[in-house]
Amino acid sequence: MKKKRNRVVAWIGIVLVLAMIATACGGGEEVDLGDAAVTTTAATGGGATPTTSGSTATTSGDTGGGGGVLVAAQGAEPDRFDPHLTSAYASFQVLENVYDTLVQPGADLQMEPALAESWTISTDNLTWTFKMREGVKWHNGRDFVAEDVAYSFNRILDPDVGAANAWRFGSVESVTAVDDMTLEIKLNRPTPNLLVSIGGFKGMSIIPKEIVDDGTIDTFPIGTGPFKFVSFSPGDGVVLERNDDYWREGLPYLDGVQFVAIPDPTVKLTNLQTGEVHWVDSVPPEQIESLESDSGVVVDRASGGDYHYFALNQNREPFDDVNVRRAIAMAIDRDEITLAAQFGAATANQAAIPQGNFWYEAIAPFATSDTAQAQQLLADAGVEDLTIEFLVTSDFPETVTQAQVISAQLADIGVTVEIRDVDFTTWLADEAEGNFDAFMLSWIGNIDPDDFYYAQHHSTGGFNFQGYANPEVDSLLDAARVETDQGARKALYDQAAALIINDASYIYLYNPDNISAWLPDVTGYAVRGDNAVRFEETQLNR
């Protein structure tokens, strides 16, 4: 009897503990999944299976549509959906299709009208007046007005909001809506690249005030773009549906887009090859060749304004000596680095801006693998047994590969490279604190030359971590910033670039290709130079 009672007590105890676990899991705050949770299952069917998800979509009448649901694989999960606060590429891949900017870069990266139909510039170049596009509606049905733009830009400018992109408004004095259809931007200095600053990137999206006020901007974004946000969950990813009221007549063609996050690159490609997804965001360069020979997959690439480089710490000896930096710049072989790190899917370049870009200028002062002259320069500088601690991050694995190749190349001139491979967050902290002999990374998404040079090479630039200070470069960059004549502006930047390259402030390596792949059923998509992912003209032929 005693034994039996013991068992009963034990069971009661077990049940109690399990109940506690259950309440601990389910208790606490109510999880607010918004309206999203209700619609998720209806819209997507069997998770990441294109065939099932497409079948539930309804064909809409006259203006395009009926194009099925495209399943797109992205390498990471979006963190949040507030375009002014996120810095995650995965979030922008989604938001690119939900939000609009005032103006936007076209396929050639020249700025085109978007929510603004046209604009005029005052004779003193200090007032820009934008005319809004008529008949644009938010996804919640409200009419889009100039006040929405003023609200969005002032939000980015408000330091309490903490928008990283506030720097793009460095010359902006005020943003005001004159009436429903007219916006006025006043500047404190002429700003020839204003259009790129306010529209070159979806971090400058125009948002409606109401979703900030009710706090849903991070969970349920409402824009004016080609697709409406439906839901997000870690399992199903992001579900978007066609915006029937989109301001570009007849677009988009697709009924919807589903973004699923697949972190492992091999598994991501397997999902494409098995038809689980229609499109993958990036392809590791080493896989291009095998994929291009696979007739079941389309691979496309485009080169943009991205560039890879490394920089030597000019606050440390002996890298403060320009000849030491030049010696290193001429001892390396950029083609070899490019081949090793990108399997040829890149173009070696001693400058930042790639050929084909309006701002390109052929500047290539250094010979390749000129070990004799490099050794001479080092000897003249009195440098012996030089060791360089190279800061790289395996979160961007190409930086590690490049450092290894550079290490072998510099061994030829008697320079030792010690590679310090850390995670990216540590890398950022070390870079900011000047804790390196050399660091290596890339800059992405640049369009205007001011983006390429000012923050990195002006002596007061916020990202001049290598400690470069050349008064001539400073005055050229300051002058180019306010030069409104395009030709004269380019001439200023060409001079500045020549100095930056000759002084080896950055040692530029190459411009990489942006690469995506998709199934042959997908048409109307092209890889863009700025790596923006836009599905508004994409079609799915089933």
Next chain:
Amino acid sequence: MTGFVVRRLIQVLLALLGVSIIVFALIHLVPGDPVRVALGTRFDQEIYDRLVQRAGLDKPLLEQYFSWLSNALTGDLGVSFRSGRPVTAVVLERLPATITLAFGALFVALVISIPVGIVSAVRSGSKLDYVATAASQVGVSVPDFWAGIMYILLFALTLSWLPPSGYVSFAESPWEWVRHLVLPAVTVGLISGSILTRFVRSAVLEALNQDYVRTARAKGLPESRIIRKHVLPNAWIPIVTVIGLQLGFLLGGVVVVEVIFAWPGLGRLALIAVQDRDFTVLQGAVLYIAFMFLMINLVVDLLYAYLDPRVKYE
């Protein structure tokens, strides 16, 4: 009994406190901060300083910890730096996938380890025993990231039997739920199963060598009855202990496998939180993992009383 449970729960709370201190100290030992990560590669210093101040990251570490702790004690685990959402919600939405994979993997592990372990103990020294021991050695040694990729290439790409990755909730489609679960559950389950097989085998072997088994044999009981009535009941305690540990481990998320199979579980959440220095989310995730582990241990201890009448808790 009640006293025992209460005492253990107090211990659990103390352990959680210790865990939170360790996590807090560790993540602050490594360089980097969440504000820099959130701002991306380009921003004004003024914005950075203001965000650091607003998040309280400029305060002394002890003060930061106690302000977190005082909120945590009221059930508020704070807000994720990365997503701006409450930590509780961020952790909870990962639980279904985590629990699914944990029990799926445990199921695979038990189906393999219990029969194989028992048979190889009973037939100890036989060819079958050697094969089983060797197989479990292989199972423990093969790295999960490699095995996972191989299963995907074989069963998804080459044979097209199963989807390569992803998670579908049971509510959405039970059939797709199972299909997506198979590969990750097998990847993890084979490893857990290999570990468990060895424990089952040694526990049964030990029970087989006890005097009461010799007695039972001496009085002429059939071998099958000896195994069922005398050996297994005595072997259960060590086996249940190890199963509990395995389950606790699995419920903490299996980082590598979750990454490979794009499985939206806790392990991936914790990994991203570490990468982004998202202190609050990491604390939340680790506290949950520690809590599950401790609770399962408690359940296992209570199970002892059921399995072994000699065990009493006062």
